[in-house]
Amino acid sequence: MSHLDEVLPGQNEPPRDALLEIYNEEGAVSAEFIARVEQAIEDGDVDFLREQIAGRHESETGDVIEALSHENRPELVRLLGEDFDLTALTEVDEAIRLNIIESLPPEQFATALTALDSDDAVYILEDLADEEREEILSKLPFTERIRFARSLDYPESSAGRRMQTEFVAVPPFWTVGQTIDYMREDEELPDSFSQIFVVDPTFRLLGAVYLDQILRTKRQVKIEAIMHDTNHPIAAELDQEEAAQVFEQYDLLSAAVVDSNDRLVGVLTIDDVVDVIHEEADEDIKRLGGVGDEELSDNIMRAVRSRFGWLLINMCTAFMSASVIGLFDESIGQMIALAVLMPVVASMGGNAGTQTMTVTVRALATRDLDIYNAARIIRREAGVGLFNGLAFAILIALAAGYWFDNPQLGGVVAAAMIINMFAAAMAGILIPLLLDRAGADPAISSSVFVTTTTDVIGFFSFLGIATWWFNI
Amino acid sequence: MSHLDEVLPGQNEPPRDALLEIYNEEGAVSAEFIARVEQAIEDGDVDFLREQIAGRHESETGDVIEALSHENRPELVRLLGEDFDLTALTEVDEAIRLNIIESLPPEQFATALTALDSDDAVYILEDLADEEREEILSKLPFTERIRFARSLDYPESSAGRRMQTEFVAVPPFWTVGQTIDYMREDEELPDSFSQIFVVDPTFRLLGAVYLDQILRTKRQVKIEAIMHDTNHPIAAELDQEEAAQVFEQYDLLSAAVVDSNDRLVGVLTIDDVVDVIHEEADEDIKRLGGVGDEELSDNIMRAVRSRFGWLLINMCTAFMSASVIGLFDESIGQMIALAVLMPVVASMGGNAGTQTMTVTVRALATRDLDIYNAARIIRREAGVGLFNGLAFAILIALAAGYWFDNPQLGGVVAAAMIINMFAAAMAGILIPLLLDRAGADPAISSSVFVTTTTDVIGFFSFLGIATWWFNI
Known part of the structure; x- marks a missing residue:
């Protein structure tokens, strides 16, 4: 988050030669610089901090804040006082921002807010709890309160929230x-x-x-x-x-x-x-990738929460696939090679399905997929699925037939592979399309449906054909 | 691709009320509009095309071109002649662009190029084969030739290729x-x-x-x-x-x-x-997602090519995992439940590893992951892996123990789950970090290494612990 006055760099910045280099050659924040800042915070060396931090671009200040230790972050803001540009908070992760805001006296926070452009102020205010936000707003001068409240009245993630209310x-x-x-x-x-x-x-x-x-x-x-x-x-x-x-x-x-x-x-x-x-x-x-709206600064429990649900769904679908295998336990008992090969069939289907799904989800997000090309893309995916299915059927048949010295087993795995690769292609395109039609976000839910489909069809076709062919 | 003069909409456009609506309510190109354009192309109704297409913003013209049938695209460009703004070609997929360019007489193409801003012209020229490009450049007036050649001399995907050479x-x-x-x-x-x-x-x-x-x-x-x-x-x-x-x-x-x-x-x-x-x-x-640099307009063979390599690598690693299962064929023969449950362990590990990997790859791409937080993030992922490992170990132990009426089997699958979830977390963060260090793009190669690791460790720990515990 930022604002247009930043297209005028150099205006409020101290002369460049007085500033220490904050990035190393790889573009990361320099360890040396951070060590000096942490030392200055410890020593309460406000002059150094003012000289080296206060005039910087908000994104540089944000990078410094993120590189500091947990305890030093609010301390830096406290030491800088009025010289701290609150805009820098729009450049850091939400967890870090909230942590710093909580440590600020409400009066100081309110005063600092009035200096911001409305879009930046709203960006910072909107993450606060309703009560806290009301408290801060009540401490603002009338004009600012109205200005910010007008933006905050618009729905979350709307243009009204992101707009600047200053214009000519x-x-x-x-x-x-x-x-x-x-x-x-x-x-x-x-x-x-x-x-x-x-x-x-x-x-x-x-x-x-x-x-x-x-x-x-x-x-x-x-x-x-x-x-x-x-x-x-x-x-x-x-x-x-x-x-x-x-x-x-x-x-x-x-x-x-x-x-x-x-x-x-x-x-x-x-x-x-x-x-x-x-x-x-x-x-x-x-x-x-199944990680919700996680941020890098989240702690263990937040990360666990954001991933747990997805893993739980995956556990249920994994047991569903396992129960398909369970149907054929007698066949496996008579031919252990089936147990060895079945993950190969499932894994190839899963990967092919993920490929098609990735292309589809991305095309839906960028609005490149519509009624004009949907039929063509479905036909294309069917073709790709059949072609790759055939190609890998041959390769896997040769490999499996040679490994277990059983050409018939090679034929069975080949047949299952063709079926599963074709199913993978269809699942990879139709599931995101249907989810999108139904108003769901295909990015969030396609993956689990697609891989469940390819696992179930992979296991069922391979073990089913083997049971029928070898008559077990 | 586009240029700044487009911030001045309305200057060269016919009055809006004469223009038909090209988008429907869902934001896709309207079927009705495309039908009228295709009819006009068939009838050679240049006046209609000039009125409805020539004055539009390049991105709208690009959308229309993409919605037209394969044969009508070059036909539209031919009918519009000098009234066709070549900038629209920067808005369509590469395959469509090359197809249209090939159908244009080189002289007409060269003349049209001189009207473009240098960044757009270079964007179009850079995809052509060297020979073709040289031919077109040789037909350009001296100034343009020098102007475009200067940009084309810079490496592909460099700032020099994207810059505009017109400035004040x-x-x-x-x-x-x-x-x-x-x-x-x-x-x-x-x-x-x-x-x-x-x-x-x-x-x-x-x-x-x-x-x-x-x-x-x-x-x-x-x-x-x-x-x-x-x-x-x-x-x-x-x-x-x-x-x-x-x-x-x-x-x-x-x-x-x-x-x-x-x-x-x-x-x-x-x-x-x-x-x-x-x-x-x-x-x-x-x-x-393992689909290289594929575009939506690619035909079957191009899509097959872009996905084949990834699937081939996956086949090899799948056989690697299968050979781990092969080591334990006797154990499986004595206890079929192992074959039923082993995909559950592998699948949970694969998903957990993908979660960590997604966070890591994205943080590397946005440069949010650096030496200051790498140690913290590795510790966090270890914690998340252990916590989720424990939680799902308990859930799966209960489910498996109940299903097969065998609490000991539940205990074995729980132990394997803790090991694999922890390994998944470590693989998910360390593999992208190491690839990045080695100068490889972690987005392109992490996935295969991570899932291979979780498959191999999942199968090995589960079947290995079972073999040892049940003494088979």
């Missing part, structure tokens, strides 16, 4: 010259911006003008003559992921956020959208 | 007034930009000024008085992923790209960086 808006009848003069004199402007908005007296959005357009136009030209439609205003209630897709599709740098009456309420900027894109990709990867 | 640079002794007048009069400016660069006569980079800074400053002030250090210039050779990380960390909108002599050679913009972030997340997800 002018009436359409102003000239370019008037507008430039206004910007030169107004002290209350946002720190940086790439477009200004044109509104009517009730703040209904009429259009927008990009700064380079203003720079290229003569002073006497009216704003309405050069303004363009804001083709892609974002509804404040829109989910942040969908807002990010609009930014990506139309290569926006910033977009007006409007309420249900088309009134301008804020501006969403690309840097926040970049964070959203990152978060959403993160979420997909973690959900596919 | 002024000397430090100019005043704000001179600069504004220059921008008002110069016709050769890039379509849109958010900062201008300050250079010496040899084009060495001295600094930069943001447009809002210029707007807020009086005309007589000199540029050198308001310029700031470009704190984060990007080396042209830098990998695009690392360049994207600089953008993300410092919330940049654009950054100067410099050669090895610190000379300004281009500008990298956030919209290209957003594409890079997307591509890299895509790559990680696909590599974790």
Whole structure:
């Protein structure tokens, strides 16, 4: 999380040569630097901390905080006092952020909040418990309280939560010259911006003008003559992921956020959208891996909680597969080779199914999979499943036949392999498609259904064909 | 892929009410619209196509192209002729792009290329075979040839390939007034930009000024008085992923790209960086799923190729696990329940290992895992592995003991489960860390090593303990 004034690096920073290098050659925070900071915290050397931490970019400060020991984090914030830029808290893991906030006196925290851009303040406030948040809000000056509360009223993960409520808006009848003069004199402007908005007296959005357009136009030209439609205003209630897709599709740098009456309420900027894109990709990867919304800073019990459910479901489905094997215990008793080979059939199916599922889940997330290509992709996956099924059937038949000196067993495993690879391909595409249709997130639930399918079909086809063929 | 002039929507577009709606309510391309376009292509109705396609944003045109049938795609481009904006090709899958390019007469293709921003042209050119590319380049006017060749000289996936070579640079002794007048009069400016660069006569980079800074400053002030250090210039050779990380960390909108002599050679913009972030997340997800660099438009044979290698490796490791089972064939012969339960132990280990691996691979990709927290994370994963191992050992012991009416068997499976869950946690974190240290991409190769480890240890511990305990 961050804000546009950060496109103006160097403005509030001390001269670079006075700053120690905080990253080592591999791009990680340098151990030497952290050692010096921890020493300074221990010694209460506020001058050093102010010089080395206070002026840094929020992401650098965030990296330092994450590298510090648990006890030193709130201590650093306490020592820096007013010189600590709270924005840095938007750059650290949730657990670390909450820990630091809890250690701050509410008054100091409230004062520090007023210095933030509204999007950063809201990002920090929204994770707090309702009670705590109300307490902090009640300590804020009226303007800030209203400003933050307006964003917090929008649903979680909506554009309204991510927007900045600071923006420049002018009436359409102003000239370019008037507008430039206004910007030169107004002290209350946002720190940086790439477009200004044109509104009517009730703040209904009429259009927008990009700064380079203003720079290229003569002073006497009216704003309405050069303004363009804001083709892609974002509804404040829109989910942040969908807002990010609009930014990506139309290569926006910033977009007006409007309420249900088309009134301008804020501006969403690309840097926040970049964070959203990152978060959403993160979420997909973690959900596919079965680890929920875990963060790296989570402790053992939080990590156990986020993984337990998935493992429990897996245990149930594993017993389901085991019971399929149990059906054929007599066959296995007569031919131990079946027990040796059956995990090979299941494992190949599981991997092939995961491949197809990965492609499908990703294509659904990026909206590349739709009614035009769904039929084609299903046909393609069927083809890939059959082709790979045939190829690996031959390879495994040769390997198994040679190993157990039993060509018939090779034939049986080959037949099971073709069936299971084809089933894997179909499960890998149809299960995510159906989950998506049903409104579930395919990333979170496909994996367990797909591997259960391939295990059950793998064991059943292999042991079933063997029982029938060898007549046991 | 796209360019900054697209932040000026509406400039070249026909009035919105004349345009048909191309997306349906679900955000997919509307079937009705595609039917009308295909009809127009069949009828050779160039007027309709020009009106409905030519003025659209490149990403919309790209979506339309992807929804068309294979034969109609080059036909649409041919019918539109000069009215087809080649930028749209940066928005479609590689296979579709190459197919369209092959169908274009080289002269028409070369002419269309000269209208593009350099980053888009390079994006299209870089996928062509060397020979084809040389042929096209030789047909270009001298300036364009040099401009594109300069970018193409940089390594693949480098910042130099993604940069735009169009930018505004002024000397430090100019005043704000001179600069504004220059921008008002110069016709050769890039379509849109958010900062201008300050250079010496040899084009060495001295600094930069943001447009809002210029707007807020009086005309007589000199540029050198308001310029700031470009704190984060990007080396042209830098990998695009690392360049994207600089953008993300410092919330940049654009950054100067410099050669090895610190000379300004281009500008990298956030919209290209957003594409890079997307591509890299895509790559990680696909590599974790074992599907290489596959695209949705790939045909069966390309998809088979991209997945075959992974399945082949999996077959070899599956036989390795099978041979572990083979060691205990006599034990299984005496106690079939072992064959029934052994996949449960292996599957639980595989899932737990995948969870840890997912967290580790993602943390390495986002650089959240480093020497400060590696030890802590390893300890945490050990703790999670032991805790979940114990919990599921109890659950599975009860289930298995009850199922086979054999409490001792429950105890054996519990012991194996604790061992395997702990091994899974260690493999899940140490294997990606070691691969990363060795310079390999942990996303591409961790999965196979982790699941092989959990399979082998799962089968070996369960069957081994059973053989020893029941003395078979």
